[in-house]
Amino acid sequence: MNNHLQSERCEEEAARLLPWHVAGRLDAADTARVTRHLARCTICREDEVHERAIRALMKTESSVDYAPQPGLARTLSRIDELERESPASTPAIAHAAAIPAHRRSAVPWLAAAALVQAVALGAIGTVMFHRQAGANQEPRYATLFADVTPPADGEHIRAVFAPDATLGALNDLLAANALSIVRGPSHAGVYTLAFTDPHEANGRLDRAVAALRANGQVRFAEPAPHDEVALR
């Protein structure tokens, strides 16, 4: 059927829409436009037959079965692991955390419970802080993956990086956002990040999280609850 030469291809705009006409994905106006064009263009009528054949061939399913269960099991397991490490990563919990204050106030008992919890956690955190300060002992050595207690103040971010992320790329990413790793990785591969200068962290948390999420080397990024960071 390929009777016409390449040089005879139709250059009209309707011809450029032909593939989506074949796929049935044009709106009514463009469909009418292409249909009118086809009525008077021999080249495009031939092309339409050709493109339908190509599409049909591409659509032809082979009998290969891709087994989804192992991958699904791994992904669910990964979700479990991450949630154990970082409960805030559960979509429902993360969503609740994102609810504006005026909406959260609609459930006063929840706010009260959260307040009590916050006070309790704050107290525990204070006790632990003082205990640590009282001890005032510098570790005599450190390992690459030893837990490093982050500063008690300042914002923190929990992040998971792609397993094949390069050290150089991560260093660049962290430097660009004035972040450094203060803990990790956990068993689930979660790192805790802090701003290199906590005093400049105000207002930068959201931007830094957004920048991390937008980066292909980052699998997960979320603001870390203060209490959680302080207690760990």
Place this chain on the structure above:
Amino acid sequence: MNSEDFHFDSGGPGLAANELERELLRRISAGDRDAFRDLYLRYHRRLARFLTRLLHRYADAEEIINDTLWIVWQRAGEFRNASRVSTWIMGIAYRRALNMIRRAATHERAMMLEIAESEGSVSDSAQALEQRQLLAAGLAKLPLEQRLVLEFTYYMDHSCEEVAEIMECPVNTVKTRMFNARRKLRTILADSAPGLEKSL
């Protein structure tokens, strides 16, 4: 083939499929694992086929599938219905796959490979299998961006605007890539598989 498996919102907008998937996303955003399982199973086959053709290694494809659906789990609540669910998910998979290709430079390697699809089956006629192999080999010789436009349009039935959204480029770029892809594929098939080209 299970028709439910091959549910590409085909033949147009696929509104019913999109509505169902939006509901699944809503449930996933509330932490519903059954909904996540359903969505995973709905997308696994189409992603597996698309990504295996793109990356040539099922192990790589599966890594991207799991990454993609994991991100869906994390960000289901951020989906704002501005596009179809399939466009959103394919966009995530596309960007992940592109990152993998760029990092591993597998694209260059892939372009040099003759695709030897090992997809034969006793139920395929020899002619249909041969035609698929010839077409796959022709597609593999196209520049990646051109091949993807064909895949998204003909295999997945995405509109031009949706392809532009997935590939994060202007609509006109998609049209140009498609135009060039069709022209080049035709030349490739005429040279390397004249029998197939004549039969189309």
